Amino acid sequence: MDFTLVEEEQMLADVVGRFVEKEYDFEARRRLAATPQGWSDAHWSTLAEMGVLALNIPSEHGGLGAGPVETMLVAEAFGRGLVLEPFLSSAVIGAKLIGRAGHEARKAQMLEGLADGSLKTALATLEPGARFDLWSVATTAEPTSGGFILTGRKGVVLHGDSADILLVSARTSGEQTDKHGITLFAVDARAPGVSVKGFPALDGQRVAEVVFDGVRVDAQAVIGAVDEGYPLLEWIVDQGIFALCAEAVGAMSRLTDLTFDYLRTRKQFGSPIGKFQALQHRAADMLSAVEQAKSIVYFAAAKLGDDDEQAAHRAVTAAKALIGKSARYVAQQAVQLHGGMGMTDELAIGWYVKRLTCIDMTWGNTEHHVELYGAFL
Known part of the structure; x- marks a missing residue:
């Protein structure tokens, strides 16, 4: 197995490495982590201009359509500097999930926003008492006219307080620990009934507790197929x-x-x-x-x-x-x-x-x- 980087991959590693070296000295990082937002809008704009946020956007939607190696190189460089920006939540999880299974009526607009940094996402899936079991979902999505009503709670949502869109797992059928019956939704973080409480984690990264209290979403909010989200x-x-x-x-x-x-x-x-x-x-x-x-x-x-x-x-x-x-x-x-x-x-x-x-x-x-x-x- 050849682990030698090709020229384009080495260039990406070098560019991101220089960004981290310039912007993330230890004292600057400490000051940034202490701010209410916990990360820098200026850094986020720079990453968008560098094309880093578009790495995992499909090429047919204006992204770079990169693979896991490129994600690995960026993440490794970010680890060296303890970068605080929500790259993982938006540029990896959001970009890949929406690109693969987002509703066609909204996919293009969402991917464009993820690529230029104007849209940020967060994966809200773990629940209190569920430990690490992704299939333990008590949050419900009840069918209603033209959509669903979400009720439940999600815990330790990475960068949940910065997200415009919450990517939520909810139960549309079955029992709490069934793998079948889980559906994924793209939910507006500012929709009526959504409550987001953010706070710094042990490492300075931002996380949030999210509550859904009768949140109405339409059918286009579904990611993938109903009941087949696991x-x-x-x-x-x-x-x-x-x-x-x-x-x-x-x-x-x-x-x-x-x-x-x-x-x-x-x-x-x-x-x-x-x-x-x-x-x-x-x-x-x-x-x-x-x-x-x-x-x-x-x-x-x-x-x-x-x-x-x-x-x-x-x-x-x-x-x-x-x-x-x-x-x-x-x-x-x-x-x-x-x-x-x-x-x-x-x-x-x-x-x-x-x-x-x-x-x-x-x-x-x-x-x-x-x-x-x-x-x-």
Whole structure:
């Protein structure tokens, strides 16, 4: 398997890398995370001008029609800088889901808005008490004249308070834990009956609690087919998990670089502590964990590029399980090698650890995905 980037892919990686290096030094990121919105409109406009937001928009709708490798490169660069903008929610999940199954009457307009950054989406699927089970859906969508009425609650919606459109899973038939009977909807976040309460998560990213109280949507709000939304939901969450795994690789790589720099400069007994053999062994193990994580993300990218969706699902599940394990190890070692200051908010190390922790808990932690992969076997 050849992991060498072609010229266009390398150019994309270089351009996004320069953006992150210029705009996301640690202090600038801390100030941005403390603002009410939690991210920058100026950065968002720059990403749109760079074409990053149009990567996953189908070419027939004016986008770049890129594949998983391009998403991986952008997400990895964003992980190195702990980028706060809602790239995952809008430019990956929103673009791919609407592009694949959005209602034809609205698809073109929505994709155009996603590409130029004027429209932002958020995936509202997890519910209180459901843990990581995507099929556990208590939110209901009752058929009515010309559409549906949505009632329910969604939790920890990534960038939910910035979204113009909420991509919602709701039950149109069956019991709460049935996989059949789930339907996906594109819901206006400002529609009557929609309540969105945003707040910062542990890592500084914005999340929201969303309540639907008798929200009326028309039939064109349906994404895909009525009652047949679960396979589509599983597929789009896999796309999101893959991007998160790539972001984690970027964060681990940067965390390793920062730790190695510290080992080279921090002195004890008149010598850099990086000369101590025991610490060199730890550093080598950190580097091995990062390379192993990078390899499985590349493997998942290759599988997502094929037509075998079941194989792609297995690859993403394996990647999420391994990424969580590797990230935990790298984070723990980075903190230990920095001493007590490794967990302070004044040092970048602690924020990378927090971000990796949140990535592990998003759409299923390591243990959850190990169980899922065991079921495949």
